[in-house]
Amino acid sequence: MDINAPTVLEAIKSYKSQILDMDTKVSRYLSDRQSYPHPQHEELVREIRRFENSIHKINFGFSNTEVELRLDGLLHSLLVYERSWRRMFERDAEKFEKMKVSSFISV
Numbered sequence: 001m002d003i004n005a006p007t008v009l010e011a012i013k014s015y016k017s018q019i020l021d022m023d024t025k026v027s028r029y030l031s032d033r034q035s036y037p038h039p040q041h042e043e044l045v046r047e048i049r050r051f052e053n054s055i056h057k058i059n060f061g062f063s064n065t066e067v068e069l070r071l072d073g074l075l076h077s078l079l080v081y082e083r084s085w086r087r088m089f090e091r092d093a094e095k096f097e098k099m100k101v102s103s104f105i106s107v
Contacts, residue, residue, distance in 0.1 A: 005064050008055060012070045015048050019074075019081050026085050030092050041085050048078050 025039035055071055 003058050005067050008058075008067050009070060011051065012067075012074050015051065015074055016077060018044060019048075019077055023081055023084070026088060030088055041082075045078065045082055048074065 022039055022041050022044050025036070026041055028036040029039050052071065052075060055067070
């Protein structure tokens, strides 16, 4: 990949879009596990973090405030959605446990 500011900005936009798409995938998966595949959200989180690390290693030869600000925005979005996804999976696991316990008691 040619590493320059416009390319990095396009990648950031793409990752923001992927985060929103992933949110939909997580919701669908948790609503119907038989119909939808596991969203692999952890892999997207790792990929964006690798991207962040690679951006910090790039020396553009000048300070690129726009890249820095947009990268900060991307990472903030990632953090918010990552926490949301974790809570969604935790609530789903709790609901499953309650169902398991109530079916055990009713037997």
